[in-house]
Amino acid sequence: MGQQAGSDSKETLEEADLAPAGEAEDDYTPAKAKRKENRKKSTTLQKRIGTDLEENSGQPESKSNLKRPQDERRNEKDSATAGEQDGSETEEKKEIEGDENIEKMTPVIALKEKATPPPSNFMVLGGHCRKTVQKVQPILPQWLAQPKLVHKRIKENTVPVQDIPGIHPKLLKKLEANEVESFFPVQAEVIPAILESASGGFLVGRGGYQPSDICVSAPTGSGKTLAFVIPVVQLLLERVVCQVRALAILPTKELAQQVGKVFNIYTDGMGLKVVLVTGQKSFAKEQEILVQKTLTGYRSLADIIVATPGRLVYHIEQTPGFSLRHLRFLIIDEADRMIDGMHQDWLRRVVKAVYQVEDDSGPKMLFQRTEPGPITAASACCLQIPLQKLLFSATLTRNPEKLQQLGLYQPRLFTSVYSEKRGNPAENEQDAEKKYTLPEGLSQFYVPCTLNSKPLLLLHFILRMKFTRVLCFTNSKETSHRLFRLVQAFGGVTVAEFSSWLTPGERQRTLKEFEQGKIQLLISTDATARGIDIKGVKSVINYDAPQFIRSYIHRVGRTARAGKAGLAFTMLLKVQERKFLQMLRDAGSQELERQLVKSENLKPLLQKYEEALSKLQEIVKHCHPSLLEPKVQHP
Numbered sequence: 001m002g003q004q005a006g007s008d009s010k011e012t013l014e015e016a017d018l019a020p021a022g023e024a025e026d027d028y029t030p031a032k033a034k035r036k037e038n039r040k041k042s043t044t045l046q047k048r049i050g051t052d053l054e055e056n057s058g059q060p061e062s063k064s065n066l067k068r069p070q071d072e073r074r075n076e077k078d079s080a081t082a083g084e085q086d087g088s089e090t091e092e093k094k095e096i097e098g099d100e101n102i103e104k105m106t107p108v109i110a111l112k113e114k115a116t117p118p119p120s121n122f123m124v125l126g127g128h129c130r131k132t133v134q135k136v137q138p139i140l141p142q143w144l145a146q147p148k149l150v151h152k153r154i155k156e157n158t159v160p161v162q163d164i165p166g167i168h169p170k171l172l173k174k175l176e177a178n179e180v181e182s183f184f185p186v187q188a189e190v191i192p193a194i195l196e197s198a199s200g201g202f203l204v205g206r207g208g209y210q211p212s213d214i215c216v217s218a219p220t221g222s223g224k225t226l227a228f229v230i231p232v233v234q235l236l237l238e239r240v241v242c243q244v245r246a247l248a249i250l251p252t253k254e255l256a257q258q259v260g261k262v263f264n265i266y267t268d269g270m271g272l273k274v275v276l277v278t279g280q281k282s283f284a285k286e287q288e289i290l291v292q293k294t295l296t297g298y299r300s301l302a303d304i305i306v307a308t309p310g311r312l313v314y315h316i317e318q319t320p321g322f323s324l325r326h327l328r329f330l331i332i333d334e335a336d337r338m339i340d341g342m343h344q345d346w347l348r349r350v351v352k353a354v355y356q357v358e359d360d361s362g363p364k365m366l367f368q369r370t371e372p373g374p375i376t377a378a379s380a381c382c383l384q385i386p387l388q389k390l391l392f393s394a395t396l397t398r399n400p401e402k403l404q405q406l407g408l409y410q411p412r413l414f415t416s417v418y419s420e421k422r423g424n425p426a427e428n429e430q431d432a433e434k435k436y437t438l439p440e441g442l443s444q445f446y447v448p449c450t451l452n453s454k455p456l457l458l459l460h461f462i463l464r465m466k467f468t469r470v471l472c473f474t475n476s477k478e479t480s481h482r483l484f485r486l487v488q489a490f491g492g493v494t495v496a497e498f499s500s501w502l503t504p505g506e507r508q509r510t511l512k513e514f515e516q517g518k519i520q521l522l523i524s525t526d527a528t529a530r531g532i533d534i535k536g537v538k539s540v541i542n543y544d545a546p547q548f549i550r551s552y553i554h555r556v557g558r559t560a561r562a563g564k565a566g567l568a569f570t571m572l573l574k575v576q577e578r579k580f581l582q583m584l585r586d587a588g589s590q591e592l593e594r595q596l597v598k599s600e601n602l603k604p605l606l607q608k609y610e611e612a613l614s615k616l617q618e619i620v621k622h623c624h625p626s627l628l629e630p631k632v633q634h635p
């Protein structure tokens, strides 16, 4: 029923869900803002000079001035001299006089100023000399400046599962069955913190107070998913009535499916129900598995929902009986990406649904649901079900302005971004904001190349250096498709492409085949850059250099996961080298090694490559329809 009614809104929102992460730069620097403002002022002044010049030239030696009585002019002269004696104005004048350039540039003004003193309301121009602007250092709030540090080295810092107190025996069994013997550092820190925040039962905060929201910034592949799945499942084990108590929001369908799978593993046989709300199923089907109509109203069929924001909002608005009034945990994975998508207004709508007043609420209700505010005698006498936000990302912004949009409550930050030398994240707050941590097992290289040698280099890595399970990134789906066709025409490589051109079903199948080792080379847009956990990816090749540091971090993070080793190669044109390498240095990454491939090594591939190019030209000439059908090809 609601399916049709909301189809328009669904289209737009889902479209946004699918859009590959165009990583906007984190460019919060108050100093930058200040510089911009100064530049703006200077432009305005320049404009004014222009206008004043025009005005002056339009009034040759101010006839009006000559016409005015002599004593009036004398008065003006006197007041100008008096002005010079005033401390501040003298300084300003010195500045103007001291700027020789200005005098050279504006001789007309200089001459006229000497000839006739400016009228009293004349605006003195200036401010063109270069002043050194004092750098504004941001002062971060304490929770961002002094976070809880999480070891970045996984291997040396794992903690045996049994050493973390309070894990439910049922979950210990599950962990063992899934070959998780030790917790990774981020799990060892965050799991106890979440469990502790609900130590008085998940329906009330500790001591009756609202618990702190939790933000986690840890490298790609460091195990952030289990860091929220384990405590959330454990805390919901004690629930009696099935209600939506936990909601995990992710930016794409594939990521939501992946997280849904982990929740399913750890809730299996525990009596908790996990529902995926991503648009993979029809809207009506999703409604059926979310709520059930009863004689007295509706009942929830889900304890945990894993959703993309667009589809979720659609259910909030269109599904009768769908309620978030019992929501206890709001998990925002890939949080920085989700903040970028805040314009969709999904968070406001979710929070509104959580605190929505329903008919059955009233003074009789044991637990209340009101948005957190100042504690008053009236608010303190009722037990509140807290809503706790849990944020996770490998590139979590430390920009307070951006984080402020999430409406966090007394947040705590767990981070792996710190200086190795001093272990002090607040060492240089401005720097820390732009720094990220890469997985310890990652070896990074850059490959100098020309536009023409790029495809040959890729083939060289696969065919001559025998790289297997390679994830290759391009900057657009068009490039991905062309490259895929070219490698296909070359032959000898099991290749597939991955982009938003594929249907969700095709995307899922492709990822599965890649994971199973059936595909040697997967050419992808940034659609697989974030969060996707494909086991056994040995190397990542950036066929096109990523434009933003966050894109780079997520792309190369598809390898070297869970403490394993991995290789990352970035092909760089001569013109890209300096800027790209500087971008990495600024992010605190280790220096990339230069991997030069000699042209002799590419020569053996040349003849076949040219044949492949001609083949491709033929296809394009005859406009082969299959050119528009991206698919996997097995040789």
Ligand SMILES: Nc1ncnc2c1ncn2[C@@H]1O[C@H](COP(=O)(O)OP(=O)(O)OP(=O)(O)O)[C@@H](O)[C@H]1O
Pocket (backbone or CB within 6 Å): 179, 180, 181, 182, 183, 184, 187, 218, 219, 220, 221, 222, 223, 224, 225, 226, 393, 394, 530, 531, 532, 533, 557, 561, 562
């Ligand atoms: N304690 C553990 N022991 C062994 N393997 C683990 C453990 N925790 C997580 N893993 C494995 O590590 C891999 C990476 O975990 P996960 O996907 O949670 O990383 P992530 O930090 O969310 O990465 P990204 O930032 O890229 O999303 C997964 O394959 C997961 O099964």
